[in-house]
Amino acid sequence: MTEQGIGARLLRKEDDRLLRGRGQFVADLRFAGLKDVAFVRSPLAHARIRGIVVPLTHKDAVFTAGDMKGVKPIRAVSGLRGFKASDQPSLATEKVRFVGELVAMCIAPTRAEAEDIASTVTLDLDELPAVYDMLAARNSTSALLHDDWGDNVFLETFVDTNIDKALDAPIKVTREISTARQCMAPLEGRGAVAIWDKRLEQLTLHSACQMPHIVRTGLAGCLGLDEGQVRVIAPDVGGGFGYKAILLAEEVCLGWLAMQCGHPVRWIEDRREHLTAGANCREHHYRITGYADRDGRLLGIDCEATVDSGAYSSYPFSACLEAAQVASILPGPYDFPAYRCRTYSIATNKCPILPYRGVARTGVCFALELVLDAIAREVGIEPHEVRAKILVKPEQMPFDNITKKHFDSGDYPESLRRAVGSIDIPAVRVRQKNGETDGRLIGVGLATYCEQAAHGTSVYYGWGIPMVPGFEQATARLTPDGGLELRVGVHSHGQGLETTLAQVAHEILGIDVSKIKVVHGDTAMTPYSTGTWGSRCMVMAGGAVSAACKEIAKRAAKIGAQLLQTDVSRVTVRGGEVVGSQGSITLGEIARTWYLKPQNLPSDVDPGGLEATIGYKPVRDTGTFSYATHAALVAVDPEIGDIEILDYVIVEDGGKLVNPMIVDGQIYGGFAQGVGTALYEEMPFNSAGQPLASTFADYLLPGPTEVPAPRVDHMETLAPYTEFGVKGIGEGGAIAPPAAIANAVNDALRPLGAELLNSPITPRRVLEAIARAGRSAT
Amino acid sequence: MKPVRFDYARPADLAAAIALGRRDDVVVKVIAGGQSLGPMLNLRLIQPDLLVDITAIAELKRVEEAADSITIGSCVTHADIEDGHVPDVTCGALRAVASGIAYRAVRNRGTIGGSLVHADPSADWISALTALGASVIIHGAQQERRVPIEGFMAGVFETDLASGELVSGIQIPRLSSAARWGYYKTCRKTGEFAHAIGVYLEDPERSVCRAVIGATGGKPIVFADANALVGAGRSPGALDVKLARDGMTAHGLTDPIDQQIHLAALRRAIARANGS
Structure with missing residues (x-):
């Protein structure tokens, strides 16, 4: 390891501007003639539109669906059999299907004035019954979201592997488990500025997005433009978490509007829009049964999972990725012989559910890990003993599990052993026996999960969604002064890629990272990429940067050998130089030779020069498997239902860590979001389909005082198929905390016979569970 | 927006x-x-x-200390009180309550008078000052009037203020040195509005024994003479649960879980007053 290469704990290059307030986010951009947009949104969850009345005084400043002729609806189809497609119009036509759906667009010099205009638009709506309960929505008597479907099911999937062999197991534990609808809460919401360039006949969309190339493809399709007529720029972006992976109806509206009106137009999402009509995620329901023998060995899992997908299928991930993934990832890191799972993706009168950090994994980890603990209680053994019996073992690697997931490497039982030791379960048991002086009850909980990352073509073509990732490309370019530019199609909005990709290049070329510039976030300047999602960037873009830099090294070596008057076989590239036996020459001098003094180049020089775009894919693209065991120690106040996290341990294996400090940051951030899922975050809806949290006073996020510092322990098992052995680790921190914390709460409440099965675990839910247990005991 | x-x-x-x-x-x-x-x-x-x-009006930022009370201008901030810029006549109660309001950024700007006039049932001051027996000083065009704080808040976001009237200050009685108080609130997270508040003040020299249940669906619930409520010995077990529950039910706080949490808050406030 060098001081700046793979494995170095380097301070993040981008923090110099971000921490000094010099970042440039969409809302910071200024353009002459810019006007602001405010949307008229549906106040009802489900209604037929009878009319939209715009006062004459504002008729030139208000646009409705009727104006946007030729604009196609957003359509994200899955190739999975039986999937029903939805058309999401940019502005509502005929029907509104969720509170906050766009109905009209108002334009004015300022946002406040645009809102004034929006408040003068009157909607004549014929209210229909709201479909707000995903389980009831499956009934044939339910109102229909999409009239021509015949039901409200986007997709139903079914797998069965030998479940009949488990049904007679002596231990059978059935639970009904759910995770609440949540909102992703990046510091920055969505936002866009659209500009039509008459000279280039090109639409530029500045967007707070994490997948600019995909947004470009989707936007061009909706607007009927050639892709060359659309440029998407994602400047500094304040966190994504999946919300910014989506092509928004607002963006289609703005693109169309910019082409109409000849001046730049802007929409900056406010927090109310974001909470009530934007960033919803995570609403899962499980009916799940675990079968085990009397020793607590898991023999089978039988599950029916339902996901509330909301009103429309979002581009590009579709309305079914979440539920369909449930079926394939529910078995987690465990080896057991029988499995059945049926899943439903249900359309409801809520805004579309979007993939959030961890995507379906947080829900399945919650469901499965709670059942494992229930089995442990039923059998009367420690929860970690149940897990130890079935965790995939290192000698089984590589291992194909019951749903054909290919586990690449790792020592899962070791992560469990370390977590159990670190949280010191025997000591907790003693402490529980002695009781707490303050009357609280303490409990310990575990959760082990695996995180498939950077999975590529072989996995995604099966889902058949609008985008399937293939080779990831990067461009490396030596500049005449010996600096390096890296151009990548992924986007960095918190991941620290401006630093870590530079570290990768440094590892190959030895150029000082201060002279390495990572260019990203502009479709005009970077190779096409599906972008930043699925914890794929370090594996895919890191691999591509490495490959491109190796190509540059090869070409530079040839030029360097000529200048050193030696044979190319006798030189190496290291430390920013081409080094021969008799001397060395800097990459800067080689670059100057190529660009400015070509008379000194060898006659057989590579005409591609010192710029190379190379595509990369791991040897096997079924994904890297990082994993962790989380262990939580909590105290529950049985009188008021408060929960305090006393200690939290994470034993994580993320393969080769490119920058361990950034990995720690990813884990801390994910953990904070996991604490939110576990204890705080909930977007409730009433029976009219009205979202009941519209500010951060109602939608609670954990703050610094609610998120203790987890103790993180790293294992580093190299991935066998990727460059440097790296694995994706972007999402893991957010996956296990709800399960570990819930298991800890249930362990604490065990003397009272109470069990919590729904997230978030609020004081009210705790007290209700205790009250229920008290009633059933008497 | x-x-x-x-x-x-x-x-x-x-x-x-x-x-x-x-x-x-x-x-x-x-x-x-x-x-x-x-x-x-x-x-x-x-x-x-x-x-x-109204934050440029000097007299609204004044603090006047008298023998038996202190009058705090309505534009004095929570942070002013937290930081000890207001003389302590409440055995530290005001300062302790102020330091627990929302976050420091809110305390830097938020004012004691503003909080009362906003009349959010979950806010700290309305419950704490009710227990302390404060009065609200109201200025109108013609006259100044004083209202005991129990009569000031009329309901959720509603007060006794007439059009054109302003709260100029809050008068808080001086506690005797033997007074004991306890304040307890439950919040889902630090800085959020309270889910339940319990306040207890016992000042035998002034013949005061008052308990307040706050963060209800409306005005704080006051037990002006709480001797029967807290029971002999003031121990947690002595609390007359039925009396407390009846008080809550009478004020529309009927949900059993809510009652349980409010009861716990009150019990803990009493325990704090008793030094545990």
């Missing part, structure tokens, strides 16, 4: 502020610290024509 267009005035004296508040040709809203009003403006929950900022 952005506020509607409004005019803004920042008068330098009370009379001018009251005169602006009495205008009946426009919708007038008074702003002090703005920590609740600001978001409400942005959400367009209120749409005033004129915002009258």
Whole structure:
């Protein structure tokens, strides 16, 4: 390891501007003639539109669906059999299907004035019954979201592997488990500025997005433009978490509007829009049964999972990725012989559910890990003993599990052993026996999960969604002064890629990272990429940067050998130089030779020069498997239902860590979001389909005082198929905390016979569970 | 969301502020610290024509200490009290309550008078000052009047203030040195509005034994003579649960879980007053 290469704990290059307030986010951009947009949104969850009345005084400043002729609806189809497609119009036509759906667009010099205009638009709506309960929505008597479907099911999937062999197991534990609808809460919401360039006949969309190339493809399709007529720029972006992976109806509206009106137009999402009509995620329901023998060995899992997908299928991930993934990832890191799972993706009168950090994994980890603990209680053994019996073992690697997931490497039982030791379960048991002086009850909980990352073509073509990732490309370019530019199609909005990709290049070329510039976030300047999602960037873009830099090294070596008057076989590239036996020459001098003094180049020089775009894919693209065991120690106040996290341990294996400090940051951030899922975050809806949290006073996020510092322990098992052995680790921190914390709460409440099965675990839910247990005991 | 267009005035004296508040040709809203009003403006929950900022009025920031009480100007901030800039006549109660309000950023701007006038049942001051037996000093065009705080808050976001009236200060009785108090609130997270508040004050030299259950669906529930409620010995087990529950039920706080949490808050406030 060098001081700046793979494995170095380097301070993040981008923090110099971000921490000094010099970042440039969409809302910071200024353009002459810019006007602001405010949307008229549906106040009802489900209604037929009878009319939209715009006062004459504002008729030139208000646009409705009727104006946007030729604009196609957003359509994200899955190739999975039986999937029903939805058309999401940019502005509502005929029907509104969720509170906050766009109905009209108002334009004015300022946002406040645009809102004034929006408040003068009157909607004549014929209210229909709201479909707000995903389980009831499956009934044939339910109102229909999409009239021509015949039901409200986007997709139903079914797998069965030998479940009949488990049904007679002596231990059978059935639970009904759910995770609440949540909102992703990046510091920055969505936002866009659209500009039509008459000279280039090109639409530029500045967007707070994490997948600019995909947004470009989707936007061009909706607007009927050639892709060359659309440029998407994602400047500094304040966190994504999946919300910014989506092509928004607002963006289609703005693109169309910019082409109409000849001046730049802007929409900056406010927090109310974001909470009530934007960033919803995570609403899962499980009916799940675990079968085990009397020793607590898991023999089978039988599950029916339902996901509330909301009103429309979002581009590009579709309305079914979440539920369909449930079926394939529910078995987690465990080896057991029988499995059945049926899943439903249900359309409801809520805004579309979007993939959030961890995507379906947080829900399945919650469901499965709670059942494992229930089995442990039923059998009367420690929860970690149940897990130890079935965790995939290192000698089984590589291992194909019951749903054909290919586990690449790792020592899962070791992560469990370390977590159990670190949280010191025997000591907790003693402490529980002695009781707490303050009357609280303490409990310990575990959760082990695996995180498939950077999975590529072989996995995604099966889902058949609008985008399937293939080779990831990067461009490396030596500049005449010996600096390096890296151009990548992924986007960095918190991941620290401006630093870590530079570290990768440094590892190959030895150029000082201060002279390495990572260019990203502009479709005009970077190779096409599906972008930043699925914890794929370090594996895919890191691999591509490495490959491109190796190509540059090869070409530079040839030029360097000529200048050193030696044979190319006798030189190496290291430390920013081409080094021969008799001397060395800097990459800067080689670059100057190529660009400015070509008379000194060898006659057989590579005409591609010192710029190379190379595509990369791991040897096997079924994904890297990082994993962790989380262990939580909590105290529950049985009188008021408060929960305090006393200690939290994470034993994580993320393969080769490119920058361990950034990995720690990813884990801390994910953990904070996991604490939110576990204890705080909930977007409730009433029976009219009205979202009941519209500010951060109602939608609670954990703050610094609610998120203790987890103790993180790293294992580093190299991935066998990727460059440097790296694995994706972007999402893991957010996956296990709800399960570990819930298991800890249930362990604490065990003397009272109470069990919590729904997230978030609020004081009210705790007290209700205790009250229920008290009633059933008497 | 952005506020509607409004005019803004920042008068330098009370009379001018009251005169602006009495205008009946426009919708007038008074702003002090703005920590609740600001978001409400942005959400367009209120749409005033004129915002009258009273924070430039010197007399509203005054603190006057007397033999048997202290009067705190309505524009004194929570942070002023937290930081000890207000003389302590409550055996540390005011300072302790102030330091637990929301976050420091809110305390820097939020004011004691603004909090009372906003009349959010979950706020700290309305419950704490009720237990302390405070009075609200109200200025109108003609006269000044004093209202015991129990009579000031009328309901959720509603007060006894008439059009054109302003709260100029809060008068808080001086506790005897033997007084004991306890304040307990439950919040889902630090800085959030309270889910339940319990306050207890016992000052035998002044013959005061008062308990308050706050963060209800409306006005705080006051047990002006709490001797029977807290029971002999003041031990947690002595609390008359039925009396407390009846009080809550009478005030519309009927949900058993809510009652349980409020009861626990009160019990813990009493325990704190007793030094445990």
